[in-house]
Amino acid sequence: MTRKLLVAFVLATGSTGCNFWYNEVPSPDDLMHNIAWFDHMILSKAVHPYQRADIPRDTPDGIVPITGGERDFRVGNPRQLQYGFDFAVANTITRPAGMTTLPAERGEELYRIYCAMCHGYQGAGDGTLKSYLNPPSLLTPQAIGYTDGYLYGIIRYGRGLMGQYGDKIVRQDERWAVVDYVRSLQAGAPAPVAATTGGQN
Template sequence: MPRSLSRAILLVAGLGVAGCGWWYNDVPSPDDLMYTIPWFDHMLGSMAVSPYESGSVPHTPPPGSVPVTGGEIDWLDEWRVLNTTTADALVNPVGRTDGLARGEELYGTFCALCHGATGQGDGLVGRKLGAPSLMTPRAAGFSDGYLYSIVRYGRGIMAPYGDKIFRQEDRWRVVNYLRTLQADQLGGGS
């Protein structure tokens, strides 16, 4: 390497290091700047208040929010596998007509892409992957618990939706909405 090029590189590196030293010494840190803003200074000298000393929150959480304690969440649940007998034993705790609008919303969001808006298996993705129709007598014969377990854990190439349809009640609402679709199209449903 030519001597003039190495001197130029050394000069640029030296100026860079010298510049870093200036920046470090002359520019104040954000911690130093904080106390020049008046309200931060008042916060430092004010009395500390703990608004939640009693442990209670002064308002009710909005509907559908996730509990802080994870109350309804069984974290090991995702590792369990429901067989047909176990799934058939599950009982739907949600009334057949309770929350149908929510079930329709969730079905439209998560299920209709494959199974179609009417459950015929003709959704945008379902046409390519061959999603089964949910409007057959065989599908109508599945127990609510079995359909719930399919929503929760998936089946075949269908991915599990238990982590997306988080609340158990909402998964049952999807089952109820599916039963409504089946009743409309098959003339009865289960």
């Protein structure tokens, strides 16, 4: 290789090589980040799960959040299939001041996704899974008589045969939207039907 050629080679690769490919050409990551579920590992966006206070996570018993978030009001052993919540605490739970009320459609949507297959689209307890679990109607005087906080507690932690939905409906305002939607079903119910099953305190 002559010296001239060598110089030309070094110039060519040195001036364009890495720069061209890694700095000047738009990164495929930029494109990929436009598609939320199609992330790329080299430059993937950081996710900080502990940054947000409104995402509940399992905490040791009796923990009280000091910077917002939500109190954990379970009792019993979380490792057991069925563990309960503290009804007395649940009854005092109210929608936090300043929390935005979501549109009724969001409550309806969540109810139809997570509740209707058992409790029925109108809340009459006649969902598809009725023959397996015999879910109670939500239109009974008993269900109407529960506090909003109690309904919220059932949604978050489940009760008896009903599993928890707090790990699926993770946002507090969305759980309240479901409470609101159950209330609207109860308000629109033609006549309260007698409790058929299941309800227990």
